[in-house]
Amino acid sequence: MTRYDMLTETIARTLERGSTVTLARGGHVTPLALDTLRERRVTVVREGATGDGGDGLAPVAAPARIALGSDHSGLALRRAVRDHLRRQGRAVQEVGLDTPDPVDYPDIAAQVARLVARREADAGIVIDGAGLGSAIAANKIHGIRAAMCTDRTLARYAREHNGANVLALGATLVETDAALAIVDTWIATPMTEDRYIRRLGKIQGLERTQ
Numbered sequence: 001m002t003r004y005d006m007l008t009e010t011i012a013r014t015l016e017r018g019s020t021v022t023l024a025r026g027g028h029v030t031p032l033a034l035d036t037l038r039e040r041r042v043t044v045v046r047e048g049a050t051g052d053g054g055d056g057l058a059p060v061a062a063p064a065r066i067a068l069g070s071d072h073s074g075l076a077l078r079r080a081v082r083d084h085l086r087r088q089g090r091a092v093q094e095v096g097l098d099t100p101d102p103v104d105y106p107d108i109a110a111q112v113a114r115l116v117a118r119r120e121a122d123a124g125i126v127i128d129g130a131g132l133g134s135a136i137a138a139n140k141i142h143g144i145r146a147a148m149c150t151d152r153t154l155a156r157y158a159r160e161h162n163g164a165n166v167l168a169l170g171a172t173l174v175e176t177d178a179a180l181a182i183v184d185t186w187i188a189t190p191m192t193e194d195r196y197i198r199r200l201g202k203i204q205g206l207e208r209t210q
């Protein structure tokens with residue numbers, strides 16, 4: 001991947017459409033270049049981005065604000081996760097009914113995902129029967145990378161390698177204690193390596209194509 005200290009409009013116009021480039025630490029993108037980069041769908045990965053809530057691609061490290069939602073099948077697990085996170089001192093914003101009345105998981109997953117995409121939450125957790133449907137729905141929201149995890153290894157990879165900012169859990173697939181361990185591992189794992197963050201730039205580029 002080509003690395004630049006500064007991106008000007010002149011340089012931006014020479015870049016291949018849909019490509020990904022690296023901007024050096026402390027590098028600068030001129031205002032005119034920004035418009036051209038958007039028009040050409042060029043992804044700029046900032047060197048050393050660490051997901052600190054700024055313009056980095058990596059998920060927020062050690063998230064303090066969690067959006068948490070579930071359909072009716074995940075209600076009991078949602079309550080357990082909520083209480084667990086609040087005992088850790090994290091702010092939890094719940095989405096979904098607090099009753100066993102049926103509710104459609106895509107609606108809940110989309111609400112959680114939008115809170116994360118708008119940076120009103122640092123990370124999101126969605127729960128349904130298997131976790132798969134909620135992950136698919138959440139991933140339809142621009143900027144969201146949702147991963148369904150059934151163990152701690154997957155949770156670690158989802159964050160460290162893939163920059164997942166939404167975790168999906170299947171209430172029928174994992175016991176409560178295992179789910180809490182998955183949540184803890186997922187939250188505690190940062191994404192810091194440039195090579196993984198660079199790959200997120202390519203994923204972001206895919207969102208801009210038809």
